[in-house]
Amino acid sequence: DGGITQSPKYLFRKEGQNVTLSCEQNLNHDAMYWYRQDPGQGLRLIYYSQIVNDFQKGDIAEGYSVSREKKESFPLTVTSAQKNPTAFYLCASRPGTAVYNQPQHFGDGTRLSIL
Amino acid sequence: GNSVTQMEGPVTLSEEAFLTINCTYTATGYPSLFWYVQYPGEGLQLLLKATKADDKGSNKGFEATYRKETTSFHLEKGSVQVSDSAVYFCALLPPYGGATNKLIFGTGTLLAVQP
Numbered sequence: 001d002g003g004i005t006q007s008p009k010y011l012f013r014k015e016g017q018n019v020t021l022s023c024e025q026n027l028n029h030d031a032m033y034w035y036r037q038d039p040g041q042g043l044r045l046i047y048y049s050q051i052v053n054d055f056q057k058g059d060i061a062e063g064y065s066v067s068r069e070k071k072e073s074f075p076l077t078v079t080s081a082q083k084n085p086t087a088f089y090l091c092a093s094r095p096g097t098a099v100y101n102q103p104q105h106f107g108d109g110t111r112l113s114i115l
Numbered sequence: 116g117n118s119v120t121q122m123e124g125p126v127t128l129s130e131e132a133f134l135t136i137n138c139t140y141t142a143t144g145y146p147s148l149f150w151y152v153q154y155p156g157e158g159l160q161l162l163l164k165a166t167k168a169d170d171k172g173s174n175k176g177f178e179a180t181y182r183k184e185t186t187s188f189h190l191e192k193g194s195v196q197v198s199d200s201a202v203y204f205c206a207l208l209p210p211y212g213g214a215t216n217k218l219i220f221g222t223g224t225l226l227a228v229q230p
Contacts, residue, residue: 004158006158031216033217040225041222041223042204042220042221042222043159043204043220045217048217050216058217090158090159094216101147101166101208103147103149103161103164103206103208103218104218105161106151106158106159106160107158108158109156109158111156
């Protein structure tokens, strides 16, 4: 079955360390997204990419970086500049801009904690 | 601009009670509307959608009708079960995806169903 795979499910980061969260999709979707969810709160957009080799900052991009070298992959790096990284991170994808009313599909998330 | 407003939770119901979770939106033109559900520790799953005025989305006993005149997309279920306990998110996709096909999410409503 097609879907979005996020790994790992749980991740721990030491102070001053960069960590990378993986997101892979086999849905042949053009667009991919990263969200951050804090306890009891909604989703905030970190970065998104509408096509390979292109991405844009979302609402809370500071302290994060991404790459989009392949259509199926959109890894997120949480850098040491992100001072409060503890959160639940969700990756999503959807068909490209030509299919304008289609929903986003989500992975199962990665929970990041600080040691 | 575009925005989504959901009723605040938590909503606590007894099994077999009737559920309504209110969602209203602000948008120019005719956006597409979605309800997502998030079970504990998991990602978001699309529950239902409506892409034009007066459409009714339905799935797993849940329904929501796209009301242009009241700019609303309230979620309803006639008889809730303990397994329906989750966080429910209302979301909006601007007409034709807008410039970026970004979803606009509400803050989520926690539903707790007691046996």
